Amino acid sequence: MTPDEAVNETASALPGDAGAARRSGRRGRVLVVHSSDELYGSDRIVLEVVAELVAADELDVTVWLPSDVAPGPLGPMLRELGARVERHPLPILRRMKLSPGGFLRLGRDAVRTLARLRGRHFDLVYCATSACLPVAPLARLTGVRRVVGHLQEPWSAKDRVGLRPLASACTALVAVSHSVLGASGLAEDPRAVVVHNGVPHRSRELPTAPPEHRRPHYVIASRWNPHKGHGTLLRAWDAAGCPGELVILGAVPAVGLGIDVAALVKKHVSRPETVLVVGEVDDATPYLQAADAVVLPTDTLEGFGLVTVEAFSEGRPVIASRSGGPEEVIDDGVTGWLFDREDVDGLASLFRDLDVATLGAAGRRAEAAYHRDFTPARMRSRIAAVVDGELGRPTRITTELAEAS
Incomplete structure (x- = not known):
């Protein structure tokens, strides 16, 4: 089956809100959940993912950031892209908070997130890091039919015990490397695809060669x-x-x-x-x-x-x-x-x-x-193909992706 055939088959069989959105012509509602408000590796990738989602006029994009971290630079940048950005208590897995008290807070935040999801009717939820995966089963419980998990971190054997059941609630998985996918134990999972990260070339009016010096x-x-x-x-x-x-x-x-x-x-x-x-x-x-x-x-x-x-x-x-x-x-x-x-x-x-x-x-x-x-265009086209396939939207799969699949 070609990538286009796979997307078309998904579209024809798509149940629930996403299929209804496509048939009615209304904008699809996508929620992106992220685990920080900084501007390091995974945060930069979220910027690219959200930029690609916002670029699709048929999608209405909301981003939830956690309220247990101080406001940082990511939120304003996401708003500049055109996404709706909200800060909420979220059930984010943090190693420093895996204690009895931490699990109680995690449960409390999960209940709040479940209630919030029930009232929003999203067509797709995108968990931007493994730490966000507790949101995946909550979304499915509220009737969200399509959930994408973006695996940006390698899992240890102990991580797999807790994360694989959460990942099972996802309908599609994206891993940033074969190494990450292998560490998750999901290398043979048909839901999973490897999409290497890409970043924009950010040079400004600055020298493009190192200054002359003798020592590196x-x-x-x-x-x-x-x-x-x-x-x-x-x-x-x-x-x-x-x-x-x-x-x-x-x-x-x-x-x-x-x-x-x-x-x-x-x-x-x-x-x-x-x-x-x-x-x-x-x-x-x-x-x-x-x-x-x-x-x-x-x-x-x-x-x-x-x-x-x-x-x-x-x-x-x-x-x-x-x-x-x-x-x-x-x-x-x-x-x-x-x-x-x-x-x-x-x-x-x-x-x-x-x-x-x-x-x-x-x-x-x-x-x-x-x-x-490693350009952002290459990465974004492959992310778009995953999201399009999940939502049953007309495919934007490129020749490059078709050849790689």
Whole structure:
């Protein structure tokens, strides 16, 4: 069966509100549920998903953000796209709140969400991260016939015990990488499709080549979580003789465990003047452009590593741990370099061997890979195909998607 045939078959058999919406010609009502109000990896992907949904004139798009986090930059950006944005108590799974009291709050928020869903009559609910999956069965209980789960995080064996029953309420699943899909245990599930992330090229009136310097400049841009590998990076940096300049962007997460990066620099780096801790910035683009390469030293599994394709879009290669998602993006030795997770010596060896010219050549190849495989248009067309199929709308599946299916 071709992708077009699959969508047409879905449309003809579509029950309930979504089918009625299509037959009556009214705008379909889509709810996107997200777990934060920041502007990191998964948040940027939500922007692209919502932009694609809003671009379809036949859809009325509402986004629910959780009220247990402080208002951040994501909400206003979603409103600028044309979505209706609301903040509510939501049953979001957060590791820091998986306690007896946390489960009570989760149950309370689930009851409130169930009541809210009963009064809104959405045609499709889009759970933008695995943490939002408790909303999926609630939506189905209220009569929502189509629920999409977007898996952006790798699941541990313990995660699978709780998340797979929730995911069973979804009628379609999107995973950001084969690594994430495999970790979920749903690799053979016919509802699931892998859609690699894409990001816009965000350059402005800024230099497109690194400044001239003799020693490489590197940047790391991520939340300051314990598993993001800052300790591994800083130990390797010192072991390699502090071989240039290292800029650290990011901040502790709004919810969850954080680390003191400045203290790690003081503890592990003998020449702290080679490391600049900048912190959180509104736009990392100038820092990517000023660097020769980006480092992604995650100690555990990385769902995708969005900064990898952001770096590629700016013509910068990436040095990353073999942590799952980045292995599907980086061509080792061509568009970047891979090292084993938590391998301080391996990363230090790369730092010793790499120079500005080698990094520049890899960056040019990385930029070509971005334009070929990781543009937002490519990602959005595949997300649109999933949503169109679920709602029984006329398909917008592209030739590129048909060939990939």
